[in-house]
Amino acid sequence: MTQAALHPMLNVAIKAARTAGAIINRASLDLDILKINTKSPNDFVTEVDQAAEQAIIETLLQAYPDHGILAEESGREHGAKHSEFQWIIDPLDGTTNFIHGLPFYCVSVALAHRGVVQQAVVYDPTRNDLFYATRGRGAFLNDKRIRVSKRTRMSDALIGTGFPFRRGDNFKRYLKMFEEVSQQVAGVRRPGAAALDLCYVAAGHYDGFFETGLNPWDVAAGSLIITEAGGLVGNFTGEPDFLHQREIVAGTPRIYGPLVQILAPYSRVISQDELDADAAAAETPADKPAPRKKAAAEGEAPKKRGPVRIKKSDDSAEA
Template sequence: MTSPNLHPMLNVAIKAARAAGAIINRAALDVESVRISQKQVNDFVTEVDHAAEAVIIETLLTAYPHHAIWAEESGKTHGTQGSDFVWIIDPLDGTTNFIHGFPVYCVSIALAVKGKVEQACIYDPSRNDLFTATKGRGAYMNERRLRVSKRIDLRQCLISTGFPFRPGDNFNSYLKMMADVMQRTAGLRRPGAAALDLAYVAAGFTDGFFETGLSAWDVAAGSLLVQEAGGLIGNFTGDADFMEQRECVAGNPKIYSQLVGILGKYSKFASAADKAAVRKATLNLVSPDARPGAQVDDTAA
């Protein structure tokens, strides 16, 4: 179903997301029969990811054959590469949740025009929740206008995040990062689908979000939702050009600035002095009596 009040390109994205959602919901009825493969340790892909991505690409290119595609599973192999119009697709964000029957996952589709996201659609098929945004026209959940939360005291805030799970992730540095945030908030949550986390920030269900290791398809649609709902999004130092920097923080304006103040020293763009402080704190976290000269991976700092 399309709406005459929505941008035509957003209507096509919604059609694609719902078609993918139908595939996901059918598979969820018998998730144990779904074929699963592993891209790397703890990074899974299923036949459902591929089928959902295929129907999204087919729907988009049927309407806009000269647009480009940038998708999680097939990369940039479809569409007309070099086009000013690029569809950025995550067909099933939260695959690990899905294969366990844990109902927190979604379809994420964004359209970037000359590098700027102008249309966004995130669809949660298990709840039939549809989050949409068009640049300059606001963000919506099931046709209800969204606004970020109004909380300004971090101690009263619920913050979502993602845990490191890939080889090479600096787990000890992340523990320190989470400890810095956790002790200042009302609670820290790890739902397991970054696109949905950002949609929830836009809806005011959570007050902020942060994570490292994310790709453009994880954050593209959610970034527009947050901005159109009155929030801010960037990297850990507050730089708004974050899409491919693999670190992301979002929130209402007051909470965003406070999170940047806490997380800035963990950014790969932080000053040398800040990185040294993080390395020292991480070393103490790993082993309070660690010998001088002990080696600590600081790639995430």
């Protein structure tokens, strides 16, 4: 899919992501003068996040003023709140890496129509890597078609993940997941930017990925890029409902199933009431973790479930 053949909405998303990337690259040259605020312990926002987000929103709304916006730093306070089209934006995924000069961070821009992601862009400004996808048209990196890896055995698989870092996260529970996964695979990596991690699954660098505590803007774009690259993505029980569930697992078709079998006992699927409360919270800037079901006691072993049925939705078909 050449640049000329891209969907018009995808072209706008690419323009927005590259504009934000230019802001981020300029700021990376002078990190010493960066103004950093703390949203919550270990959760940072910089003036660069805010400037990049503003640039993205202006670019998108200039082209599509009737569309809605869901953005990490400003919630739903821009755009048309009740539009069928909603842009889901993370202006700088991997802020902590950026602050420290660790070059693993990205811009993530997705467009959902009636809750289903249709366009996706993830831009890595340090490498000038542009990942993008339109539903039904495949996934690409810098104009080259990408596919998930062909690995089929867990013992050969390299898995990406993210550690819990916010106060209130159940770290001991995560360590049990990490222990189970790491004992069955070739290696586990945690670079620190989930949107880019998901693209690395799509490009075949990882064979799978899992994380808890993520928000829609962390996973919206990367999830479409994975499915368009022939991979599968879902929540820990293998269901396609993951965008607002704060848990995600992705992988090649043959690695995804075993990962789900490991992670399913740790699933905490959120009820509709909690999802509604989450949506209400997004009306204001998103600076608090989403509500959760009552957590299991710290370090408590999960209840074992029966065999898990892997559901393959329309979103998860091989491209």
